[in-house]
Amino acid sequence: MDERIVLIGAGSAVFTAGLIADLIRLGEPAEVTLVDPNPDALNVALRLAQKMVAANAPLRLRATPDRRDALPGATAVICTVGVGGRRAWEQDVFIPRRYGIYAPVGDTVGPGGSSRALRMIPAMVAITRDVLDLAPDALFFNYGNPMAPICRAIRKATGAPVVGLCHGVMETARYLARALDAPIGDLRYMATGINHLTWFTQVHVGEQDAMPRLRAIAAARAAHPPEPLPVGDSPYASPEDNPFTWRLMHWFGAFPAVLDRHVTEFFPQFFRDGAYWHKRLGVDAFSFEGTIADGDRTFAEMRAVALNDEPLPESYLARFGGEHEQVMDIIRAVRTNAGLVVSANLPNQGQAPSLPRDAIVEGPALVDGYGVRTVQQPALPAAIVGALATRYQWVETIVEAALEQSREKFVQALVLDGAVSSIDQAVALADDLLAAQSPYLGWDKQSR
Numbered sequence: 001m002d003e004r005i006v007l008i009g010a011g012s013a014v015f016t017a018g019l020i021a022d023l024i025r026l027g028e029p030a031e032v033t034l035v036d037p038n039p040d041a042l043n044v045a046l047r048l049a050q051k052m053v054a055a056n057a058p059l060r061l062r063a064t065p066d067r068r069d070a071l072p073g074a075t076a077v078i079c080t081v082g083v084g085g086r087r088a089w090e091q092d093v094f095i096p097r098r099y100g101i102y103a104p105v106g107d108t109v110g111p112g113g114s115s116r117a118l119r120m121i122p123a124m125v126a127i128t129r130d131v132l133d134l135a136p137d138a139l140f141f142n143y144g145n146p147m148a149p150i151c152r153a154i155r156k157a158t159g160a161p162v163v164g165l166c167h168g169v170m171e172t173a174r175y176l177a178r179a180l181d182a183p184i185g186d187l188r189y190m191a192t193g194i195n196h197l198t199w200f201t202q203v204h205v206g207e208q209d210a211m212p213r214l215r216a217i218a219a220a221r222a223a224h225p226p227e228p229l230p231v232g233d234s235p236y237a238s239p240e241d242n243p244f245t246w247r248l249m250h251w252f253g254a255f256p257a258v259l260d261r262h263v264t265e266f267f268p269q270f271f272r273d274g275a276y277w278h279k280r281l282g283v284d285a286f287s288f289e290g291t292i293a294d295g296d297r298t299f300a301e302m303r304a305v306a307l308n309d310e311p312l313p314e315s316y317l318a319r320f321g322g323e324h325e326q327v328m329d330i331i332r333a334v335r336t337n338a339g340l341v342v343s344a345n346l347p348n349q350g351q352a353p354s355l356p357r358d359a360i361v362e363g364p365a366l367v368d369g370y371g372v373r374t375v376q377q378p379a380l381p382a383a384i385v386g387a388l389a390t391r392y393q394w395v396e397t398i399v400e401a402a403l404e405q406s407r408e409k410f411v412q413a414l415v416l417d418g419a420v421s422s423i424d425q426a427v428a429l430a431d432d433l434l435a436a437q438s439p440y441l442g443w444d445k446q447s448r
Contacts, residue, residue, distance in 0.1 A: 001075070002028075002029045002030055002031060003028070003029075003030040003031070003075050003076060003331065003335075004030070004031045004033070004073050004074050004075045004076070005019075005023075005030060005031070005032045005033070005074070005075070005076045005077075005078065005331075006032075006033045006035060006067070006070045006071055006074040006076070006077045006078070006135070006138075007019065007032065007033070007034050007035065007078050007080065008035045008036075008067055008070075008077065008078070008079045008080070008081060008127060009035070009036060009079055009080035009081040009082065009144070010034035010035055010036045010041075010042060010045040010046075010063070010080070011036035011038045011041025011042055011044070011045055012045075012080045012082065013041070013044055013045050013048060013298075013299055013302040013303075013306075014298060014302070015080045015143070016034065016045045016048065016049060017048055017049070017052065017302065017316060019032075019078070019327070019328065020032070020048075020049045020052045020053065020059070021052065021316065021317060022327075022328040023057070023059055023328060024052065024053065024057045024059070024317060026328060026332065027057075027058065028058065028332075029058040029059070029060075030058070030059055030060070031059070031060040031061075031062070032049070032059055032060070032061055032062070033061075033062040033063070033064065033070040033074075034046055034049065034061070034062070034063040034064075035063075035064055035065070035066070035067045035070050036065065037065050038085075039065060041299075042063055042065060043063075043306075044299070044302060044303045044306045044307070045063070045306075046061065046063040047306035047307055048302055048305065048306035048316075049061050051305075051306065051312040051316075052312060052316055052317060054312075067127065067130055068130055068134060071130055071131060071133075071134035071135045071138075072134050072135065073135070074131075074134075074135040074138045075135075075137075075138055075139065076138055076139040076140075076141070076331050077131050077135060077138045077139070077140050077141070078141045078143070078327055079124065079127060079140075079141065079142045079143060079144055080143045080144065081120065081123060081124060081127070081144045082120075082144065083119040083120050083123045083440050084119055084437070084439075084440045086292050086295050086296065088116075088119065088437060088440055089106070089107065089112075089116070089292070090292060091115075091433070091436045091437065092106045092107070092111070092112035092113075092115045092116055092433070092437075093106040093112050093282060093288050095111075095115075095429070095432050095433055095436055096110065096111040096112060096419070096429060096433075097282075098432075099420070099425055099428075099429055100272070100273050100274075100421075101268070101274075101419045101420070101429075102271070102273065102274025102280055102281045102282045102283065103265055103281065103282050103288065104260075104261050104262075104264065104265065104281045104282045104285065104286035104288060105261060105262055105265060105282075105286070105288070105291075106265075106282070106288065107145040107146060108145055108146045108147070108195065108196045108262060108265060109146070109196075109265050109266055109391065109394070109417060110265045110268065110417060110419050111414055111417065111419055111420070111429055111433065113145070113146045113149075113265070113417075114394075114398050114401075114410065114413050114414055114417060114433075115433045115437055116145065116146055117146050117149040117150070117398045117399070117401075117402055118398075118401065118402050118410065118433075118434075118437065118441055119437055119440045119441060120144055120145075120146070120149075120150055120402075121149060121150060121153040121399065121402035121403065122402060122403075122441075122442065124142065124144060124150050124153065124154055125153060125154060125157045125158060125403070128140075128154045128157075128158045128160045128162065129158060131160065132158060132160055139163070139330075139331060139334060139371070140160060140161060140162045140163065141162070141163050141164075141165055141327055141330075142154070142162050142163070142164050142165070142345075143164075143165055143166070145195075146195075146398075147164045147166055147195035147196070147345050147360070147362075148164075148194050148195050148345065148359075148360040148362075148391075148392075148395050149395050149398050149399050149402070150164070151164040151345050151346075151347075151360045152347075152358075152359070152360045152395055152396070152399050153399045153402060153403060155347055155358070155360075156399060156403075157403060161371075163330075163344050163345070163346065163365075163372045164195065164344065164345025164346070164360065164362070165326055165327060165330075165342075165344060165345070166195055166196075166343075166345070166362070167326065168195070168196060168198070168257050168258035168262070169191050169198055169257050169258075169343035169362065170326070170343065171257070171258060171259075172191075172198075172200065172255070172257035172258055172259060173187055173189060173191075173200075175259065176189075176200065176203060176210075176214070176255065179214070179217060180203075180205055180210055180213060180214070182205040182210070186205050186206050187203065187204070187205060187210075188202075188203075188204040188205075189202055189203045189204070190202035190364065190377065190378070191257060191343060191362075191363065191364070192352055192355075192361065192362070192363040192364075192377050192380060193256070193257075193361070193362055193363075193380075193384070193388060194359075194360070194361070194362060194388055194391050194392065194395075195345055195360075195362045196257070196258050196262040196263070196265075196266070197256055197257075197262070197263060197266045197387070197388065197391065198256065198257045198258075198343070198362045198363075199252075199254040199255065199256050199257075199380065199384050200254055200255040200256070200257065201253075201254045201378070201380065201381075201384075202378075203255070211253075214249060214255060215249070215250070215253065217246070217249075218246045218247070218249040218250035218255075219250055221243065221246040221247070221250070222246065222247050222250040222251075225243075225277070226241065226243040226277055242259045242260040243260070243277060244260045244263060244264055244267075244270070244276075245259050245260050245263050248263070252381070252383055252384060252387075253381065254381070254384060260276075260286070261286045264276065264281060266387070266391065268417070268418050268419040269418060326342050329342075330342060330367050330372065333367040333368065334367060334368070334369065334371060334372070335369075336369075337368050337369035338367065338368065339366065339367070339368050340366075340367040340368075341364055341365070341366055341367070341375070342364070342365055342367055342372075343362060343363065343364060343365070344362070344363070344364075344365035344372055345360050345361070345362045346360065346361065346363075346365060346372070346374050347359070347360060347361070348360075348361045349374060350376075351363065351374035351375060351376050351377055352377050352380070353377075353379050354379045354380040354384075354385045355380070355385070355388065355392065356392050359392045359395070360395070361374075363375065363377055364377065390416055390418070393416060394413055394416040394417055397409055397412050397413040397416055398410070398413040401413055405441075405443045405444060407430060407431075407434065410430050410434070411423070411426050411427055411430045414426040414429060414430055
């Protein structure tokens with residue numbers, strides 16, 4: 001049976017192009033339905049996909065703004081939703097800045113991650129209910145952030161077996177392979193935690209334990225202040241080559257993904273006013289404005305390519321890295337009972353013995369004919385459990401705030417997160433974020 005893939009949030013043209021490129025690479029027949037409520041973004045995604053499959057690729061394409069029209073008969077549903085887009089995302093970062101809270105990303109934790117969760121959770125729960133109604137047997141994947149709150153809310157509100165995917169662990173594995181001067185294919189590892197703070201507790205190159213080498217690198221880096229380096233093409237490379245992540249490796253004995261750009265946001269107590277080795281987070285270190293400008297520019301370029309009459313650049317047909325990287329390999333592994341091992345976000349049913357039951361844990365998963373299943377993991381050291389403990393309670397609190405439309409629990413989540421300097425600041429910040437994001441929340445007035 002041909003796959004019938006529904007991509008919800010297809011206006012994310014980079015993800016759509018990457019997914020279509022992977023399908024073309026696989027060369028197997030499939031039907032892909034693109035769904036997005038934004039007609040311009042949907043048209044760009046469709047026209048770009050049509051150009052990509054024009055060279056006799058065995059893919060059938062559809063596009064619709066109505067997900068309920070797309071879902072019947074779907075065998076796989078992939079969500080790349082971003083409620084409010086980049087304009088709402090800007091407010092998640094710019095409003096906290098007025099309070100002296102700086103974020104390089106602002107989509108996972110911090111006030112920005114909490115604000116984004118309020119927008120994303122109701123939308124994703126509504127999508128999930130439609131999936132359960134119209135495509136209950138489909139494989140169901142979420143790529144939206146904040147990953148842990150979204151997947152937890154879906155499981156808590158509907159019980160749907162959503163699988164959360166992110167390429168951050170893969171990116172960090174590549175980074176570690178470069179640090180060890182080893183082929184990525186020779187690297188084996190165990191990485192467990194919450195999305196964007198997932199700890200590599202075991203790393204092997206072939207049969208050799210590589211953790212002593214990583215600890216030696218970390219000790220050498222911790223002994224000297226970071227030296228400025230050119231920024232690479234990867235968003236995970238920093239001018240200082242991730243000094244905070246290496247210091248955590250030195251003192252905690254494990255290496256956290258996904259490097260400083262994300263990891264710093266989990267430890268706001270160390271970065272008051274955004275101070276980061278004589279730079280400022282989100283400004284001249286991991287520029288947030290640069291990220292937004294890159295996103296706007298990339299979409300504009302893709303729009304031009306999609307809508308003009310020129311031949312498609314060959315680069316669009318190459319397999320390129322990005323969030324889409326795992327999903328087609330996972331779908332194929334389920335269909336062929338391949339026994340693939342990936343990193344996935346799934347509920348803790350005992351596979352992570354140190355972490356709370358039912359918490360969404362990013363860790364190794366086996367993909368075979370039974371689906372995506374957790375792999376038993378060793379207990380984490382107490383210090384790492386401690387670093388994760390409050391975060392998991394923050395997840396529960398922000399999930400309840402979103403599902404219950406609770407201003408009180410939103411304030412609680414901001415306090416638990418730790419970026420605010422007082423409860424009064426948390427209240428004022430919560431009200432500013434709620435006012436700015438109100439068009440995307442749908443909260444009753446009495447909720448605020």
